Every structure is written in structure tokens, then in C-alpha cells.
Amino acid sequence: MNFQKLLSNRVPIILQKCGFKHYPPPPNFDNVEFPEKPKLKFIDKFPQLPPSVKAPKMQKKLRLMRGPEEVHNFLLHKQYGIMALGGGRLKWGHFEMMRLTLHRKLDSSKMFAVWRVDSPWQPMTKQGQGQRMGGGKGPIDHYVTPVKTGRIILEVGGRAEFKEIEKFLTDIANKLPFKAMAVSQEILDEMKRKEKWEEENNQNPYTLKYLIQNNMGGCNRWLSPTDTKYFSKYV
Structure with missing residues (x-):
């Protein structure tokens, strides 16, 4: 049966076309440098002082949380991390939450994590419950680490893509006492480019x-x- 006969008899013709799949090549992680210890180190609950030194008290110093971070606002390993979107204070419990979550989720054979903030160093005082007002400054209750907007809290890198670790980094960021988000080097570059474009193209004086x-x-x-x-x- 030829083609003209098929058309005359109105028999449906199924034409199959074989196409090649073009997938992008996998990312290259040959230039990734791993630190000596791939996991986050344990953070002390309070700073270690000499035995003869009494722990000093300190004012609140809210200026340590206000304004933008001008030093630690970029990724050293140019991969992934958690960035603060507002100011706040990190307690020892927040450090432990981040460390234990990454130990459970992170594959240390191909990934690593490093701290980008100091251990708790600022003393916070508190009066005992039931005491009357006055009586001077109370004793030190705990220590915190002040954080400014744009500060990188921790970094994660290795032979992994952002989609693999974005979920648990976002989970950690949502549990912090201030607004934070999981970022990659591409996201930071895009944020800077967008901010610069909006400033240059703003038509409202x-x-x-x-x-x-x-x-x-x-x-x-x-x-x-x-x-x-x-x-x-x-x-």
C-alpha cells in the first residue's frame, strides 16, 4: 500500500521522530579546597579566662547589631552559606543547633562547613527572679555573639550543588533569632547587581x-x- 492510497483511505499515519537529548555537563569541583576538619568545631558556652581574672561585665552596646556588616559580608570559598538579613544576637544554643543539624545532614566525605562568626563573647547580665529593683548591675547570665545585617554566619562547600544543601540551610536560617537566608555566590552577585541597577535606573528623585x-x-x-x-x- 503506497502513500497516496493511505491518504485516500484516511488511515492515520504515526510518524516517529528520534531526537537527541542535550544535557549540560556536570559542574567541575576540581578547584575546591577542603579544610583540615570538614565539620563544624564545638563552640564554648563562655569565653575561657585565666583563673585569676574575673569575668568583666559590659553594656548592651546595641550599635554592635545595627547597620551593615562591612567585613564578613562575602563567601571565602565562593560556594554556599547562610547570610543574616537583620541584626541580632546568637546564643550558645543557636550554635549547637546549627552544628548538630549540619552533622546530621552533611556528607563529610564530599562536603565541609566552617564558622564565620566568633564564639559567644559579649556578657549579658540578669537580675535574679523575685529581687527588688536596684541593687546595681546583676550577675552575668550568659554570653552572646552580636551579628549585623549582611553577616555570613557559616559557609558550606565541597563537591555538591546548591540544590542539594539549600533545604537544610534554609531550615537552619528559619530557626535563627533574626531573619536569615541560604545564599550562594551566584545569589550574592545577583543581589549586588540588582541593587546597583535599581540605584542607577531610579526615576523618582x-x-x-x-x-x-x-x-x-x-x-x-x-x-x-x-x-x-x-x-x-x-x-
Whole structure:
């Protein structure tokens, strides 16, 4: 039966086309350098002082949490990590939560994790329950680590893609006492590119920076020094 006869008889013709699959090559991790210890080290609950030194007390120093992080705001290994989106304090329990979660989820044969924050060092005092007001500054209750916006909390790297570790990094970020997110080097680059593009292509001249610098509506009377310095970008 020829082709013309098939068309005349209206017999359905099934034409199969064999196509080649073009998959992208897997990423190359030959340039990844592993540290000596792939797992997060244990963090002390309080700083180790000499026996003859009494632990000093300290003020709250809220400026340690305000504003942007200007030093530890990039990834050393250029792979993945957790970045703070707001200021706050990390307690010893948060360090243990991050360490134990990564020990359960991380495959140390092909991945590693490193701390990017100091161990708890700032003393926080607290008066005993049921005491009257006054009586001076209370005893040291615990130690914390202050964190600013944009600080990298920890880094994760190795022979793994971001999709493999994004889930448990996001889980850790949601349990922190401040807003945080799981990031990769590509995400950080995209955030910087987007921020620069928005600043260059903004068509509204009345930005918050312009309003504060020109005291529009007398806003400097009720704005705090932090708002005047950072133009209400970091709260």
C-alpha cells in the first residue's frame, strides 16, 4: 500500500521522530579546597579566662547589631552559606543547633562547613527572679555573639550543588533569632547587581536619602541617629 492510497483511505499515519537529548555537563569541583576538619568545631558556652581574672561585665552596646556588616559580608570559598538579613544576637544554643543539624545532614566525605562568626563573647547580665529593683548591675547570665545585617554566619562547600544543601540551610536560617537566608555566590552577585541597577535606573528623585538629608517635613526632629546615618535602610 503506497502513500497516496493511505491518504485516500484516511488511515492515520504515526510518524516517529528520534531526537537527541542535550544535557549540560556536570559542574567541575576540581578547584575546591577542603579544610583540615570538614565539620563544624564545638563552640564554648563562655569565653575561657585565666583563673585569676574575673569575668568583666559590659553594656548592651546595641550599635554592635545595627547597620551593615562591612567585613564578613562575602563567601571565602565562593560556594554556599547562610547570610543574616537583620541584626541580632546568637546564643550558645543557636550554635549547637546549627552544628548538630549540619552533622546530621552533611556528607563529610564530599562536603565541609566552617564558622564565620566568633564564639559567644559579649556578657549579658540578669537580675535574679523575685529581687527588688536596684541593687546595681546583676550577675552575668550568659554570653552572646552580636551579628549585623549582611553577616555570613557559616559557609558550606565541597563537591555538591546548591540544590542539594539549600533545604537544610534554609531550615537552619528559619530557626535563627533574626531573619536569615541560604545564599550562594551566584545569589550574592545577583543581589549586588540588582541593587546597583535599581540605584542607577531610579526615576523618582525623592528618595528616602534625599528627604532625610534635606529635612523634608522636619523629619530630623523625630528620626533617630541610626535612621539619619543609614537612611532607615537597616532597622
